Every structure is written in structure tokens, then in C-alpha cells.
Amino acid sequence: MCEVTFGAASPTLATMMGLGVGLDYALFLTTRCRKLLHDSPDAATALGRTVSTSGRAVIVAAVTVAIALAGLYASGIVFIGTLGAAAAVTVMVAAGASLTLAPALLGVVGTKIDKWHIRTPVDEPDAQDDIWARWAANVERRP
Structure with missing residues (x-):
């Protein structure tokens, strides 16, 4: 059997990465x-x-x-590689949690999510006269 040991900093780094991306993904879904x-x-x-x-x-x-x-395993330093592996597992778990828990909580809240008006959600503009829409149309014409 292969035994992998993680450094003392691995749980801290993995927790920080997991919380960061988990919150980011949940806020993305909520918006x-x-x-x-x-x-x-x-x-x-x-x-x-x-x-x-x-x-x-x-x-x-x-x-x-x-x-x-x-x-990070490409660095050739085992310690850095195991830090990356621990963080990668945590990121995948956080993404899975965001994809299951955020929609479940949003389903419970339903339309009452805007009970307290914070601001109008920011999303892609719907108008076709946006500079980025014109740029994309120009790129489409000449790929």
C-alpha cells in the first residue's frame, strides 16, 4: 500500500481554498x-x-x-505537491457542496430571497448595443 503524508500546513491551506471557492460558487449560483x-x-x-x-x-x-x-506536483517538491493535492480534493468537495446545498437552500427560501432588497442582480446586459456584444458579433463575422 502506498502511504501519503501531508504537511502540517495542508489542512489550513485546504480549508482556506475550500471556503474561498465554496463561497464563490454558492454566490455565483445565488446571483x-x-x-x-x-x-x-x-x-x-x-x-x-x-x-x-x-x-x-x-x-x-x-x-x-x-x-x-x-x-504543483510538477515542481518536483513532494511537500508542495501534497499541499496541492489536499487543496484540490477540498475544492472538489466544496464545489459538490455548493452544487447541492446552495440550490436546496434557495429552494427553501424561494421567492422570498429578495425580502430585503439589497440591489438588483448584476448579470450580462440584455441589450445588443453593449460594446462586448458588438465586439463578439464582429469576431463572429470574421473568425
Whole structure:
């Protein structure tokens, strides 16, 4: 059997990384859900669309971070590699928790999420006259 030992700093680093990305992913899902709730008052539909659209982005982001952290093994220093492995596992667990717990809590809260008005959700602009929409259309015309 192969035994892997982690350094004393591994739990601290992994906890910091897990909390950071977990909160980021949960806030990302919450913002998308609020935006969709403003477009359609049906909470179940909004949550389904949130998980199907932003959930995919969360998965891609978590896998990307985990691969980057796994790349720390390329340094050739075992201590740094095990730090990255511990953080990568924690990031994947945090992403899984965000993808399950955030929608569950948003489903419980439902449309009451905007009971206290904080601000209007910020999302991609809907207008086609946005500078980035024009730039993307220009790139589309000449790939």
C-alpha cells in the first residue's frame, strides 16, 4: 500500500481554498437564481435553469482549479505537491457542496430571497448595443 503524508500546513491551506471557492460558487449560483427569479417567478424553474447553466460553469471552474493545483506536483517538491493535492480534493468537495446545498437552500427560501432588497442582480446586459456584444458579433463575422 502506498502511504501519503501531508504537511502540517495542508489542512489550513485546504480549508482556506475550500471556503474561498465554496463561497464563490454558492454566490455565483445565488446571483444567477435571483436574476432568473426576476424573469420568471416560478422558483422551481429558476433553480433548474440555475443549476443547468451556472452549475456547469461551477463544475468547469472547480475542475480547472483542481487541475492547476495538481500541477504543483510538477515542481518536483513532494511537500508542495501534497499541499496541492489536499487543496484540490477540498475544492472538489466544496464545489459538490455548493452544487447541492446552495440550490436546496434557495429552494427553501424561494421567492422570498429578495425580502430585503439589497440591489438588483448584476448579470450580462440584455441589450445588443453593449460594446462586448458588438465586439463578439464582429469576431463572429470574421473568425
